[in-house]
Amino acid sequence: MKLSADVRAFEVRIGHRFAEPALLSQALTHASMSTPNREDNQRLEFLGDRVLGLVMAEALLASDPKASEGQLAPRYNALVRKEACADVAREIDLGRVLRLGRSEMISGGRRKQALLGDAIEAVIAAVYLDAGFEAAKALVLRLWGERISKVKDDARDAKTALQEWAQARGLTPPDYVQTARTGPDHAPVFTIAARLSNGAEAKATAASKRAAEQAAAKALLARLEKET
Template identity: 45%
Template sequence: MTDWKETKAWLVANGFAARDEALWTEALTHGSLGEGRDYQRLEFLGDRVLGLAIAEWLFENQNSASEGTLAQRLNALVSKGACAKVARSIGVPDHLRLGRQAREDGGAQSSNILGDVMESLLGAQLREDGFESARALVRKLWNEAVEGDAGRAKHPKSALQEWAAGNRRKPPEYALIDRSGPDHAARFTVRVSVKNVGDAQATANSKQEAETAAAKAFMEQYG
């Protein structure tokens, strides 16, 4: 963990307001530190900031896209994995405030934690500088993702659902078959099966990501 002076310099360099030390310290603090205040409330706020900012951006940029297409891209761009990717790109892991055990367990590289903290930082930006500033920051940090392919291809779970229907099979069934590790570094293993066809499984940092990976694995094997 770095001191506030270094953290403030890093935040400002990445476009954050970073004036209120207590606010930004809270945004970077994981519950494992046991200080009573952590990033969860700001994450709740930042999640809504990100969703609205991205939705408005897509609405402007893709004026002929259907609601379904916009929703598909939105879901991909605000996903935990997308947020974690942005967090890594600006160096969030070096400034996370984690308890010793959480850090030793790899919490600083956890996609779940990094995704949450990225949202909490947006929440802090809203609190300190307002929505216009937070929206501008989203457009800066998410520009590569929005201009790229994120969410343009059909989501693996949707693709599998359509494949099953098209082949006159029952809908795919997902089952959580294992959960391991501490809460801040949990691993989920999910199996997806289609009756009279087969099954596939995958492990990831969240149940949703594991389901997506399992659907992708199924399509690669049977599709």
């Protein structure tokens, strides 16, 4: 099977040349483009999710031999959640080579977090099937890079941490208020303010309310910890 120049360039970006190009083609095919003769990437996404999980669990155990299960679990979740997968996909410009149906293209599918997160897991599975676990492991470790060594700082849930900070000081739980929404309906951008009853506040903007709330909580918590 012959791959396009863009897909060949994508192989270079991820550092793996496929012996079976059809696997990569399938990994990059969204369900909106599937036909009886063209498989989509959903089955590969299912497998890639498990391969990614195993690689991350192994990497976390190796990076901190003394960490407890309670410490490892949030770090693991931070590395494999859809937001992290989508961020990795954006860094390698995976959206550019996704094969999407017309409706998904019109609705901004190349930028959608869920589609990007699923697609990178499908790519991991494709590499696994093409060259085995060690090749897939090398791919994951290469693409996730410093995220793994820095995950201790990123694993803490910011909203939970901010609530604990407030309660420890006799304050009511923080409020999260949407202060703005911009962008088209298919790709909205939200601005959320995290507010405490003592008047402290921080804002953040993201492509989802959940991400904006987390970012606002993280910004406010960082400010409070710096002040104290």
